[in-house]
Amino acid sequence: KESYFEKQLVPIGIIPTGEKEKIHIGSFIILRNVTAYKELDEAKTNFIATVSHEFKTPIASMKMSLQLLENEGIGKLNPEQKELVHSIYDDADRLLKTTGELLNITQVESGKSKMNIEFCEIKPIITQAIESTKNLAEQNRIKLELLIEENLPEVQIDKEKTAWVISNLISNAIRYSYENSSVRVEVKKTFDVVSISVIDSGLGISSQYKDKIFDKYFRVPGTDKDGTGLGLAISKEFIEAQGGVISVESELGSGSTFSISCSTNKLF
């Protein structure tokens, strides 16, 4: 059976030899056997993966039935019934999104998240991502804008995962914005890289949290929106696995710009 160890280097002593110089006079290594923790962690990951997988299909079929009801495919509804069906549909939609996030993070954690990288056009992927967030934008009274350079070269990406990341960044931008504002998606080429920026003029993020928001389950304290704190962690894993970079510029109270880069060169 495989065992796992965590290594810690502990310096024994330091002798100052000048104002800034110093020499280390040796160190020892502590090896901690973490096999039990690792097994427990894997069991947790497998459990979450199984449960979220089992949830996905029934929720998706619930959504389809609710849509049929709402569109009066089975019979007429009065306005109250219609509103109720619509609100259940929204809940089912959110549940499906959370289930998808949980499934994605478990796949990343267990190394089962296969990247399917190919050269392709970026425009259809952006359009698809914008389309998938249109309803959310309407509900939150946010205007979506797209500014894309002409004649962009093909990029080397996993299409499905990149579309997921862009749509996640746009839904964050919508959710963390004020009503009647705009969210702009900007796509441009700089040297060998196509960068996609999602710009909002919403809440913004204080500088002490800018790195932390990419950690699993981290949410800025006091956030009053529903969420799991998984979207950005998954986005970072997906973008870095295709050789890209994800970054954020933000000012508390003025808005945020999340950017991802996609290579136009052969990397893999």
Ligand code: ADP
């Ligand atoms: P979730 O949105 O489900 O909480 P994310 O991983 O997508 O999870 O985001 C982590 C946290 O980062 C959010 O809880 C929020 O506090 C902050 N955040 C993300 N995007 C934005 C944004 N565009 N503007 C302000 N805060 C944001």
